Amino acid sequence: MISLMVLYILFGVGKALAQEKTAITVKGTELNNGVVIVDVVKAGKGYELQCNQGARSCTPLKGGKYLMVELPSNAGMYDCKDVEIFADPATSPDADKKIGEYCLTAK
DSSP states (O other): OHHHHHHHHHHHHHHHHTOOEEEEEEEEEEEETTEEEEEEEETTEEEEEEEETTOTTOOOOOSEEEEEEEOOTTOSSSSSEEEEEEEOTTTOTTTTSEEEEEEEEEO
């Protein structure tokens, strides 16, 4: 029984570590009633990233290219599809450093 629990935990950790980074393009950022709203395009489809202004991991993004990691359910700070944003390695030496955490919604 213990070995099954260990395998389950290891599988979950391995799955979390193997998260894929997806390219996105930021089109614009606005502030609305304390919510930072970032318009992005992923694979030709429009999305919004939202976070609460003043939160530690809420950074207004400038226009340009970034990488996005979709977090597993219940893994982030928001009650929605949480994502983490990283700099594009082609334009930044800090590509492994997380820029922020956001709620992803389709437009």
